[in-house]
Amino acid sequence: xxxxxxxxxxxxxxxxxxxxxxxxxxxxxxxxxxxxxxxxxxxxxxxxxxxxxxxxxxxxxxxxxxxxxxxxxxxxxxxxxxxxxxxxxxxxxxxxxxxxxxxxxxxxxxxxxxxxxxxxxxxxxxxxxxxxxxxxxxxxxxxxxxxxxxxxxxxxxxxxxxxxxxxxxxxxxxxxxxxx
Numbered sequence: 001x002x003x004x005x006x007x008x009x010x011x012x013x014x015x016x017x018x019x020x021x022x023x024x025x026x027x028x029x030x031x032x033x034x035x036x037x038x039x040x041x042x043x044x045x046x047x048x049x050x051x052x053x054x055x056x057x058x059x060x061x062x063x064x065x066x067x068x069x070x071x072x073x074x075x076x077x078x079x080x081x082x083x084x085x086x087x088x089x090x091x092x093x094x095x096x097x098x099x100x101x102x103x104x105x106x107x108x109x110x111x112x113x114x115x116x117x118x119x120x121x122x123x124x125x126x127x128x129x130x131x132x133x134x135x136x137x138x139x140x141x142x143x144x145x146x147x148x149x150x151x152x153x154x155x156x157x158x159x160x161x162x163x164x165x166x167x168x169x170x171x172x173x174x175x176x177x178x179x180x
Contacts, residue, residue, distance in 0.1 A: 008079070009076060009077060009078045009079065010033060010037050010039070010075075010076065010077040011074075011075075011076050012030065012033065012073075012074070012075045012076075013072070013073070013074045013075075014026065014072075014073055015070045015071060015072045015073070016055075016059075016070065016071050016073075017067045017068070017069070017070060017071075018058070018059045018062075018063035018064075018065055018066050018067055018068075018069045018070065018071055018089070019059070019065070019067050020056075020059060020060070020065065022059075023052065023055050023056055023059060024052075026055060026073065027048060027051050027052045027055060030051065030073070030075050031044060031047070031048045031051070033075075033077075034047060034075070034077055034083055037077040039077035039078065039079070039081070039082060039083050039141060040077075040082055040083050040139050040140075040141050040142075041141070042142070043139055043141075043142065046122035046123075046139070047083060047122070047123070047139050049118055049122050050085075050118060050119045050122040050123045050126075050137055050139075051085055051087075051137075053115035053116075053118050053119050054085065054087040054115075054119055054135045054137065055071060055073065055087055056115065057087075057115050057116075057135070058071040058087050058088070058089035058091075058135075059071055059089070061091070061094070062089030062090070062091030062092075062093075062133060063089045063090055063091050064091065069089065069090040069091070070089075070090060071087065071088070071089050071090075072086075072087070072088045072089075073085065073086070073087050073088075074086040080141055081140065081141060082124075082138060082139050082140040082141045083138075083139050084136070084137065084138045084139075085135075085136070085137045085138075086134060086135070086136050087134070087135050087137075088130070088133055088134040088135075089133050089134075090133070091133055092131075092133075093130065093131035093132035093133040094128075094131075094132035095132060096116065096128045096132060099116060103117065119135070119137060122139075123137040123138060123139050124138055124139055124140050125137065125138040126138075
């Protein structure tokens, strides 16, 4: 399949068993496809961090690493629009309002709680649905350089001017096991 010659949206639905060893192969493959599609140029690292956190949370916290339970991921890259994800687990869910603030109080000392903070920082929109068993995330394609880091008097800009998706083709409409 030639992902560089088409201009249609890329839509992938896939599932993995809730095993930590399955997280990186899934995320790495999806990020490869996102890079080839050029749907969020210059934002791939941010998207990867947010996706990795969402899938990790689903495996570890949602499904309690029960390999009999699945984590479902839907990824959609849209030309000149951006990328969206839906990550769903088969766990009991949670109320995100009850999650301690990772930036203050007891949250600073906690070993957990930073994943949601990272998702919200790196993505433009993050919402928790279906009783907390599903996270929906969206990253827009930027049309101008974006400031990504400011330290002292140094500001680093990321060039995101080219937002055309040259990739895509519907890769899969049916959820299928991840064989990577």
